[in-house]
Amino acid sequence: MIAEDKLLLDKAYDALHLAERRNIPRFLGFLNEHExxxxxQHLPKSADVAFYGGYPDAVRLMMGAAAEEESFPITALEFTYREQDDLRHRDFLGSLMALGIRRDTLGDILTGKGRTVIFVRDDIVPFLLSDVDKIGRVGVKVAYADADDLPIPDDIEELMFTLSSLRLDAFVAAAAHLSRDKAARLIKNELVMVDHVTETEVSSFLKEGMTITIRKYGKFVLTELRGTSKKGKLRVAVKHYR
Structure with missing residues (x-):
């Protein structure tokens, strides 16, 4: 157990104990996928915890102790701008953190043409509404968003890989368009994570639902196994977050 994980687990137990003692929900987050x-995996199955990020498919989630979804302190804000201004996830994240906003107060950032929705912790909403009028050099307007009308992210693509096996080096080679030897070097050089933990074993096997992050190539989610090709190779459906 690394120090950061132990500290996170201790905070989760503190939230559980405080929620039980005071009979009010307590929250941690937003958490990244690894957290x-x-x-x-490490809290008892009997623990009264829930994870929620503001909408059903959220990636960054808050942990709530003794909490229902409607009690989570999460607000969706909409940033609008000209369609020709091609703002991306990194533009919003960089600009907001440069203003002193902590990463754990920001949930998912869903970018679209001329419109981005960001899920944020309630306590930073007044600042964002009143003080943010630019992302980088682009002028933006900030308002409350309809969480039922979210932009479809334009930085996700659906892919299909044909693999000789579900070994990590085979997947990385297909995802990064590299030879198996070069893919193995990426893995051994600690440039690949599986489910948000660095993996250096080239022969480790992947399973459906796993997330593989390759430095400089993006994040890939192995969403579904689709059987085998006529030549006996595995067909897998993948989401690529560019």
């Missing part, structure tokens, strides 16, 4: 997965 929320770690807590799911």
């Amino acid at each position: 929320s997965l770690y807590l799911r």
